Amino acid sequence: MLEIRDLQVRYGGITALAGVSIDVRQNETVLLVGANGAGKSSTINAVIGLVRTAGGSIRLDGKELTSIPCERRAREGIGYSPEGRRVFPSMTVAENVLSGAFGMGRRHQRESFDWLVSLFPFLAERASQPAGQLSGGQQQLVAISRAMCAMPRLLLLDEPFLGLAPIWVRQISDAIRQMQARNTTILMTEQMARPALKLATRGYVMRGGEVRRAGSVAEIQDSALAEEYL
Numbered sequence: 001m002l003e004i005r006d007l008q009v010r011y012g013g014i015t016a017l018a019g020v021s022i023d024v025r026q027n028e029t030v031l032l033v034g035a036n037g038a039g040k041s042s043t044i045n046a047v048i049g050l051v052r053t054a055g056g057s058i059r060l061d062g063k064e065l066t067s068i069p070c071e072r073r074a075r076e077g078i079g080y081s082p083e084g085r086r087v088f089p090s091m092t093v094a095e096n097v098l099s100g101a102f103g104m105g106r107r108h109q110r111e112s113f114d115w116l117v118s119l120f121p122f123l124a125e126r127a128s129q130p131a132g133q134l135s136g137g138q139q140q141l142v143a144i145s146r147a148m149c150a151m152p153r154l155l156l157l158d159e160p161f162l163g164l165a166p167i168w169v170r171q172i173s174d175a176i177r178q179m180q181a182r183n184t185t186i187l188m189t190e191q192m193a194r195p196a197l198k199l200a201t202r203g204y205v206m207r208g209g210e211v212r213r214a215g216s217v218a219e220i221q222d223s224a225l226a227e228e229y230l
């Protein structure tokens with residue numbers, strides 16, 4: 001479904017990705033694992049269009065994405081939850097979540113919101129509260145709910161578990177499982193790989209802007225290189 005070939009990203013003189021190739025098949029959950037600066041976020045951000053690519057291709061169901069501007073990529077069915085619990089702090093919880101389905105019909109928005117509330121009742125309890133007042137774990141759930149609200153066919157999750165207490169890790173894992181049950185294809189990144197490994201089907205170990213190893217979750221877990229990060 002997603003075909004990344006020889007992807008290159010540079011920030012000025014810094015090479016962040018030096019020719020990365022990754023495949024994500026339909027209904028798979030693929031994990032990018034690696035230490036700080038390995039190139040995980042740059043890969044995700046290139047797919048959603050937040051960074052310009054210096055070479056290579058990114059195809060979604062055969063369609064080249066690199067020539068589509070960032071603001072139009074969501075319409076291709078891509079949902080994105082950024083690293084670092086980024087919510088719009090002064091907007092309400094409901095506004096934050098519904099912004100993920102911007103431009104879609106009211107009925108679709110209502111149905112999605114009701115479904116998300118059935119997963120996370122606090123979204124209804126806190127619906128009219130500014131999102132900036134929530135705890136870190138709740139903000140991360142709002143960011144993920146926003147990415148899920150449009151029911152994307154490809155969901156990009158950048159470090160969804162980073163710095164969270166176990167109770168939030170469980171809730172976010174449950175949300176990801178719900179998306180899997182709805183046949184959503186997922187590409188996620190993680191430094192703290194253990195909870196993510198339970199959700200993934202395959203993984204890639206990244207280091208220094210390159211893929212060092214690819215394989216099943218078991219293979220990734222076994223890899224000596226991965227040891228460093230787990």
Ligand SMILES: Nc1ncnc2c1ncn2[C@@H]1O[C@H](COP(=O)(O)OP(=O)(O)OP(=O)(O)O)[C@@H](O)[C@H]1O
Pocket residue numbers: 011014015016034035036037038039040041042043083191
């Ligand atoms: N905006 C930027 N300007 C300059 N260099 C950057 C920028 N963003 C990332 N880099 C550099 O690009 C490389 C890859 O970073 P990237 O954020 O993709 O890695 P990562 O694996 O996601 O790490 P992290 O877990 O810290 O986000 C690193 O050397 C990083 O310092």
